Amino acid sequence: MDLHDSDIPALAAEAGLGAQRFRSVLRELKAAVPMDVLEHSDGVWEIVYGPSYTRPKTAVPPSGQAGGDGIRAFTMPGWEQYSTWGYEEGLGHLYAQLYRNTDDRDAAPRIWITPPGHVVTTVDQLAKVIAEAIAPHELVPPPTELIKMWLTR
Structure with a gap:
């Protein structure tokens, strides 16, 4: 709302x-x-x-997740300075906050992948959603497989 x-x-x-x-x-x-x-x-x-908050699906945290907060860097060139993604333990889903390197790091993310718009529970799903969201901002839209590589580096 x-x-x-x-x-x-x-x-x-x-x-x-x-x-x-x-x-x-x-x-x-x-x-x-x-x-x-x-x-x-x-x-x-x-x-x-909504349901993603009141009855969250159980997601599997990404392997090698750093620390208890689950915040990881998104290392795609042009987006790597401030962009993060991770697993929200209490809610059971993955999220991403993506900034181009030229964006103001104190501003809202250019792309925000979170419920209710996206209830993502696997790294493969997150890579697909990011690939679709980033496509309008890139001269050559990166394929999902490449996004997954940058997520898991």
């Missing part, structure tokens, strides 16, 4: 809260309920909730 920042004052009033308190409650929700509340720089609040 997308919630525009301009809608918050009216919703806050319905809930008997001020707009700032309502925003704080939204931020606190993800700690109390299995969901994500993402604040985008364009003023849109993305609230992600």
